[in-house]
Amino acid sequence: MTSYEERTAEFKARIDAGDKIEAGDWMPDEYRQSALKFIEMHANSEVMGCLPEREWIPRAPSLRRKLSLTAKVQDEAGHGQILYRVAEDLGKSREQMFDDLVNGRTKFHNVFHYPAETWGDVAVIGWLIDGAALVTQKALLDCSYAPYVRAMKRICAEESLHLRHGEDLTLELVSGTDEQREMFQDAVNRWWKPIMHFFGPPSKPDKDVLLHWGIKTRTNEDLRQEFFSTYVPKLWDLGISVPDPDLRYDEERGEWIWSDPDWDEFWQVVKGNGPMTQTRLFWRKAIWDHHAWVRETFDRIPATVV
Amino acid sequence: MTVWDVLQRRRAGADWEVVGAVKAPDADFAMMLTRESLFRRKEGEAYAIRRRGTETLIECEDTTGLGGVIDREFRRMDSFAGVGGKHRRVHEEMRERGLVIDRPRPPDRRQRRSAKQAEDDGEAARA
Numbered sequence: 001m002t003s004y005e006e007r008t009a010e011f012k013a014r015i016d017a018g019d020k021i022e023a024g025d026w027m028p029d030e031y032r033q034s035a036l037k038f039i040e041m042h043a044n045s046e047v048m049g050c051l052p053e054r055e056w057i058p059r060a061p062s063l064r065r066k067l068s069l070t071a072k073v074q075d076e077a078g079h080g081q082i083l084y085r086v087a088e089d090l091g092k093s094r095e096q097m098f099d100d101l102v103n104g105r106t107k108f109h110n111v112f113h114y115p116a117e118t119w120g121d122v123a124v125i126g127w128l129i130d131g132a133a134l135v136t137q138k139a140l141l142d143c144s145y146a147p148y149v150r151a152m153k154r155i156c157a158e159e160s161l162h163l164r165h166g167e168d169l170t171l172e173l174v175s176g177t178d179e180q181r182e183m184f185q186d187a188v189n190r191w192w193k194p195i196m197h198f199f200g201p202p203s204k205p206d207k208d209v210l211l212h213w214g215i216k217t218r219t220n221e222d223l224r225q226e227f228f229s230t231y232v233p234k235l236w237d238l239g240i241s242v243p244d245p246d247l248r249y250d251e252e253r254g255e256w257i258w259s260d261p262d263w264d265e266f267w268q269v270v271k272g273n274g275p276m277t278q279t280r281l282f283w284r285k286a287i288w289d290h291h292a293w294v295r296e297t298f299d300r301i302p303a304t305v306v
Numbered sequence: 307m308t309v310w311d312v313l314q315r316r317r318a319g320a321d322w323e324v325v326g327a328v329k330a331p332d333a334d335f336a337m338m339l340t341r342e343s344l345f346r347r348k349e350g351e352a353y354a355i356r357r358r359g360t361e362t363l364i365e366c367e368d369t370t371g372l373g374g375v376i377d378r379e380f381r382r383m384d385s386f387a388g389v390g391g392k393h394r395r396v397h398e399e400m401r402e403r404g405l406v407i408d409r410p411r412p413p414d415r416r417q418r419r420s421a422k423q424a425e426d427d428g429e430a431a432r433a
Contacts, residue, residue, distance in 0.1 A: 078342075078343050078346075081343055082326060082343060082344070085326065085327050085328065085329060086326075086327075088329070089309075089327070094329070147326075147327075150324065150325055150326055151326060153325075154325070154326070154344065154349075158347075161386070164386035164389050165386060167386075167389050167393065168386055168389050168392070171389070171392050171393060171396050174396060174400070175396045175399060229411075229412045232411070233411040233412075233414075234393070235407075236406065236407035236408070236409060236411070237393075237397040237400065237406055237407075238393075238396060238397065238400055238405075238406075239400040239403070239405030239406055239407060240407075241407060248409065248410065249409070249410045249411050249412055250410075251410050254412070298307065298330075298331055298335075299307075301331035301332065301335075302331070
């Protein structure tokens, strides 16, 4: 009889060989728990990420912008639905995940704990935050859990569209009046630290359980460097500065040098003490409670046999 | 509630492939949820659902609605066609106004790719 340790070693060997794990496959508890926690947080972030942009739908400056922002918010909610379904197969019900989210027992991404003060923030969220998300999400296309990879294929395709939407908004602002340029620059200045936090602190690869199991495939720092290389030159090309006096590309080392942001603030925010955490959770809970009748109606429909 | 696996056929004659799953009380709801959550943008040529643990495929009979009334121009990539060109134009405008920030930066992806290609070609020639 094969011991748990032997099965775990065989499982790890499969991952190291590039095999993909399906929901019905045997998996060690540590893998299941790590994958569930990671995907659940991703799903939470998608549905919480709807809220800052949703606030701007009624205030969008034109009908076209209103339609395109509405479609983006709908996509983000859809990503949440797809990801909760993937997470459910790892052993936790959608209802429990939502209950944990709205009651502050689970986390969502740091950037969605901040206010979206101006239309410039909508451009920053659409271009730079979705850009940061796309850098991290593309790295997940090669992750070890097959259902997550399938979900990410769809999500990345839609995020690419959102990126265009965000870049289009940005170009309109930076090529507009001085006030519009200032509005965008001000938004970049306020969002830069949360974007640096978005990638997380530099991690030690040998101590990162998500890297160990192939759920994540690249380190936080590797992803942050890719973000710098992709977006900082584009910002500079538009005459937009970045509020980090130490940020520079070291040609000899072939990497970006940057100042460490305040990681205490990051930990405070992800623990639920961000400037908008309670307001956003209040809204999410109110919507969840208001729509309880839909879930109750569905629960009363008898399942059919096919 | 029942879990339904969702399958897609990318083009006529291609094999079915699993692209996700939905949870719904019956096949009608599952079909509707599938269309709204996974096929809003006319992805693929056809789709089907299969109650998890069974073999019977239920194909979507009418795909004309796929990417139809809900597939507006602002949902598609082509609605933002030309953003790259617009970026270059705005960049030129900023250069003329003296606003561009000119600092060392990594070679762009195309340059990195062609440098890598030249390296590979060199190695191949040496071999």
